[in-house]
Amino acid sequence: MNQAIPQLITAALVGAMSPVATMATIAVLSTGRRPLIDALCLLLGWTIVLVVLAGAIRALLPEHGSAVSEQTRAVFNVFVGVLLLSFGLRQVIGARHPLAHVVEGREELRQRPPGWMNAFDKLTPLKAVAIGAVLLLVSPADLAVYMSALQGVSGNAFSAGTRLLLVVLLVLAIDLCILIPLGIYLAMGERAHGILLRLRSWLIDNNRRATAWVLLVFGLFSLGSGISALV
Template sequence: MGEAIGQVLSFGVGVALSPMPIIAVVLMLATPRGARNGPAFLLGWVAGLGIVGTIILLVSSGASASDDGAPATWTSILKLVLGLALLALAVKQWRGRPHGDDAATLPKWMATIDAFTPGRSVAMGFALSAINPKNLILTAGAAAAIASTGATTGDQAVALAVFIVVGTLGPGAPVAIFFLMGERAHAILDGLKAWLAKENTVIMAVLCLIIGAKLIGDAISGLAA
């Protein structure tokens, strides 16, 4: 179990440090339905990570991701492909960063958050965790890494649960602040939103670069073994 958990921690951190979902949940918490929409967003977020992770884990395990406890060759190839995809995403994010005093551009759908219902908040949380390219790649990498350890089904489930918990810390933090900090929460969350909006592309580029390099390194080590 320890090896499987160790494999997913960096992936979970990469998912947790996703600026746009954090900004989205901060904006939701500032609306009249914030007390319901924030937790609803987290519900969709957890469901997205869980469903995608479980599907990929089942497929990887069924395709013999582990050969006598060692990663199968195809898992190393998958890591290489995912790593290269993250590097390409890092380049894209870096090129799209604001320059000088340029204001950060947020997705147009964020302007409609005031009208979100709890149901739509669940759907948005699911979309940002399960469909967002960066998080989809990281979840796939985490599930494939778990399967490649050859751990038992129970240990794999625990490792996936750890990945989901770690990956939820980012968007979960504003919700915790909202309910625990009272009136002080608004100033804290406003500052967090402004900083993340400004540094979003840089944060994303660095995360994708680091985790992409790790995946490629793991892939090269696996193929050379």
């Protein structure tokens, strides 16, 4: 239980800071034909995937107390830790490498909005749901952190009610990456457009620095907990 709570908190922070989902929401609210409806559909697709993954983890992992299940969770934590550390180190070192412009493009090109954001000009509610579902699946760091937190909850001695409450809170926290720009759009009126554009610009410029430390910290924690369980 002591390890599960830090996992949940860190997963909630990583998910709430997801730049891909936040920029997608801002693009929908800024260029969509039905901004509010399309953003809600985006949120629906994103949340559906979170709920389905939570159900899958619960169904696939054995009950707490099984030696096999504990070893599986430990190996999974090691895998997630290595994966997140690789993503974090890439964020920290990638821009400083002399060949970074060959792999990732030049700085002035990387600071432009991603090309996929142009697709929101002709968005429909059904497409918005589909895009929301895909966003998490194409964000490997967010996906790995979320899956690790889910198996942490499943692997500890929580009651069924407590486990359900923790998963609901985790899903709501990860939904913040969409709920925050949506709340700005609803609460700020005419000023929302300027605020959202500045937020998008900040994410484009600082995405690397804003997420690297979170990935490194959670990667070290996940790797350490997995190794300690295996030893």
